Amino acid sequence: MAEPMLRLDDVRLVYNRGRVDEVHALRGVELSLQPGEFVTVVGSNGAGKSSAVQVISGGARPSSGRVRLNGVDVTNWPDYRRAGLVARVFDDPRIGSAPELSIEDNLALALDRGRRRTLRFALSGARRRLLRERVARLGLGLEDRLHDRVGLLSAGQRQSLTMIMAGLTAPRVLLLDEHLAALDPATAQRVLALTAELVTEMGCTTVMVTHNMDHALRMGDRLLVMSRGRIIHDIPHAGKSGLTVAGVVDLITGSGDVVSDRSLLADLETQEAPK
Ligand SMILES: Nc1ncnc2c1ncn2[C@@H]1O[C@H](COP(=O)(O)OP(=O)(O)OP(=O)(O)O)[C@@H](O)[C@H]1O
Ligand SMILES: [Mg+2]
Numbered sequence: 159m160a161e162p163m164l165r166l167d168d169v170r171l172v173y174n175r176g177r178v179d180e181v182h183a184l185r186g187v188e189l190s191l192q193p194g195e196f197v198t199v200v201g202s203n204g205a206g207k208s209s210a211v212q213v214i215s216g217g218a219r220p221s222s223g224r225v226r227l228n229g230v231d232v233t234n235w236p237d238y239r240r241a242g243l244v245a246r247v248f249d250d251p252r253i254g255s256a257p258e259l260s261i262e263d264n265l266a267l268a269l270d271r272g273r274r275r276t277l278r279f280a281l282s283g284a285r286r287r288l289l290r291e292r293v294a295r296l297g298l299g300l301e302d303r304l305h306d307r308v309g310l311l312s313a314g315q316r317q318s319l320t321m322i323m324a325g326l327t328a329p330r331v332l333l334l335d336e337h338l339a340a341l342d343p344a345t346a347q348r349v350l351a352l353t354a355e356l357v358t359e360m361g362c363t364t365v366m367v368t369h370n371m372d373h374a375l376r377m378g379d380r381l382l383v384m385s386r387g388r389i390i391h392d393i394p395h396a397g398k399s400g401l402t403v404a405g406v407v408d409l410i411t412g413s414g415d416v417v418s419d420r421s422l423l424a425d426l427e428t429q430e431a432p433k
Contacts, residue, residue, distance in 0.1 A: 257309030314345030
C-alpha cells in the first residue's frame with residue numbers, strides 16, 4: 159500500500175494543562191489517509207473536530223503523538239512550514255484572505271505560497287491570465303473586479319475566493335472546517351460544487367468538517383464521527399452503505415464506545431435492510 163498522505167498516531171491535545179479549565183480536546187486520535195482520499199468529519203460541538211484540523215495544519219502542537227505528512231514527521235513544524243503542503247479554509251469567510259488587498263494581490267500571494275522562491279515576483283501576463291481565468295470560473299463576475307479590495311466582497315464571494323486561493327497553492331492536503339457554515343443555501347451549494355471540482359482536479363487528500371449530515375454522507379469516500387476527542391466511527395463509502403441522515407445523527411448522539419467498521423455495517427444491515 160502507498161505511503162499514507164496523512165497519518166495521526168495517538169494524537170492528544172490538552173488545552174490549559176494544570177488549570178481548572180484544562181480541556182482534553184483530543185484523546186488519542188489515530189488516522190491514516192491515502193493520497194487523494196476525501197473524508198468528511200462530523201460530531202457534536204466540542205467533539206474535537208477543529209482541534210484535529212489544528213494539529214494537522216500546524217496551528218496547534220499536539221501534547222503527545224505524531225503527525226506525519228507524506229511520510230515526513232511534521233509534528234514540530236509550525237504552520238508556515240507546512241503551508242506548501244496543507245491548505246485550510248475556515249468557517250469564517252473573513253479569515254483566509256487579506257481585506258485591504260485587492261482580489262488580484264490576494265490571488266498572487268496564494269500562488270506564491272505554493273511555489274518555490276525562485277519563481278516569485280514573476281508577475282507575467284501569463285500569470286495574470288491564469289488568475290483571471292480561475293476567478294472567472296466562479297461565475298460571480300469577479301474577474302472584472304480584480305483590483306477591488308477583498309473587504310468589499312460578500313461572505314459568499316469571499317469564501318469562493320478563498321477556495322480558489324487554496325487551489326492555487328496546490329496543496330497535498332486540503333482542510334475544510336465548516337467552510338460553508340456562513341453561506342446562504344444557494345451560495346453554499348455553489349461553493350460545495352466548486353470544492354468538489356477543485357478536489358477532483360488537484361487530487362489532494364481532503365478533510366471536510368461539517369454539521370450538514372447530507373453533505374457528510376454525499377461527499378467523499380469515508381465518514382468519520384468524532385466524540386469527546388476521539389474518532390468513534392470510521393465508515394467507508396458511507397453514502398452507499400445504507401446509512402441515512404438520521405442514522406448519522408444517531409451515531410453522533412449515541413454511545414461514545416468505539417465500534418469497528420464491520421460491527422457498524424453489520425448493525426446497519428440488520429437495522430436498515432434495503433426495502
Ligand atoms: N484554544 C483553545 N483553548 C482552550 N480550549 C479550547 C481551545 N480550542 C478548543 N478548545 C476546547 O477543546 C474542545 C474541542 O473543541 P473543538 O473546537 O475542537 O471542537 P469542535 O468539534 O470543532 O466543535 P464545533 O462543532 O463547535 O466547532 C472544546 O471543549 C473546546 O472548548
Ligand atoms: Mg469546530
